[in-house]
Amino acid sequence: MATTEMGRGRSTTPPTTPAGVFAAGTPVRRQRKRGFLALAAALVVLFAVGTYAAFTYFSATHSAIAVAGPVGYGHQITASDLVEVSVPNGGMLNTLDWSQHTSIVGQYAATPLQPGQLLPSGATVATLTPPPGSSVVAVALKNGLLPAAELHPGDSVRVVAVQTTASSTPTAAAAAAVPAALPARVYSISARDAGGTTVVDVVVADGSADAVARLSALGQAALVLQPRG
DSSP states (O other): OOOBOTTTOOBOOOOOOOTTOOOTTOHHHHHHHHHHHHHHHHHHHHHHHHHHHHHHHHHOEEEEEEEOSOBOTTOBOOGGGEEEEEEETTOOOOOOBGGGHHHHTTOEESSOBOTTOBOOTTSEESSOOOOTTEEEEEEEEETTSSOSSOOOTTOEEEEEEOOOTTSOOOOHHHHHHOOSEEEEEEEEEOOOOTTSEEEEEEEEEHHHHHHHHHHHHHTOEEEEEOOOO
16 A cells, blocks of 8 residues: 655555566576577587588698609600599698599500699590690601600601602602691600501691601601600
8 A cells, every 4th residue: 555755745655567578687687698698509510510510621631643753745644654642621622532543554644744743533544535626646757756765655856858868759749738847746655566667646737747658668767756845
């Protein structure tokens, strides 16, 4: 029951809390506070775990295939051409895992490779084919018209027009069609036959293919080996 202090007009009725409003320290506010703290703690834990996982992944390494020495275009890959190296995870490197190296052996280099280079996918092919705009021409060579050093597919050579005592004098048309030397790459080499002739297939530009074929038919072609690597 409300009472009024006589002479002052002040009510002694205790103040009431409006509906829907809770005083500080009530159980509902304490529960909300505990919920926010739990959520913040969970986010901190998730961030820490994610950071640790990322650090562990990017600081780890894996084995990849690298090139041990210079490899020319068309060279058939051997085990000694490859070496195992460690590279970090998570990079943008286009590399092949070392576990694949046995499948690379026996393939052909589709592009020149440098020592220490990480072997990218697509750098080797199972079957070597001439690049677009080129042709393969067979060049028959007697002893003395090709290097004594063993030739390998992919070797850079020059096809040089020569005149030997065993060859006929080239016609004016043939001589005019043949430059002094034509750049080429060795495609394949046959074994020397009983007459001492070795046939070397070379890759030349389409525009030079006919001239090289004429030189070979006249017996007036020689190969000059360019420095390797």
